[in-house]
Amino acid sequence: MGSGVWGRSAPCSEAVRLSLCLLRFSMKKGYARVSTSEQETTLQLNALKRAGVRSITQEKRSGVATRPQLQKLMSGLCPGDTVVVYKVDRLARSLIDLLGILQRIEAAGASFQSLTEPIDTSTGAGRMMMHMLGAFAEFERGLIRERTMAGQRAAKEKGVHCGRPRTLTTQQENDINRLYRQGFYSLANLAQVFDCSPSVIKRTIYRVQKPSSSSLR
16 A cells, blocks of 8 residues: 655665664654644653653644654654654554554664554564554545545535536536537637636536546546
8 A cells, every 4th residue: 555645755865864874773763743832742752751762853733734843753764763652643643644654664674663552563463453554544545435425426416516616607508518519619719708728618518418538537
């Protein structure tokens, strides 16, 4: 399964990272995050320090926002390192997101440990847990797709348009199809008449006259 935004770095950056890794021993790298600037990471920091973590990256951003400090931490991982968090929800916004991060950690030759949940990928049980998470993540993707498709079907049955807003009104679309069927207007001509792009005219005509066309997918 793909890792989404957690892809590998460029080859030159990867070579630099590996060169730097040769100059130091493996280490525990902690990550602590809170959602707003008003919240504090003290509880997480104390737990990480008690677990022997000396290098800790902190971030005050919501789970759905970009997390530059986490990106920086991931880019600096070396074989043998361990990424340690207080709780899994401090690291990932969803099960799918978590799996992508774990895959990137594994690709760097590092491991992952949560202090409050039974996840430690340096152990056999932890690696088995990671595979189970992969299966659950795929199940979650399937549920999301099914809910999205069901919602779209329900909306269409109610006459609600899904996707981008239509450029033209219903009356304009009817006029375009009527004029096109007369055979006197090309797509470019109709685009000029209705002040829109030829692609809009094409979709308008195909929705009525060629509904199975791949252009509408």
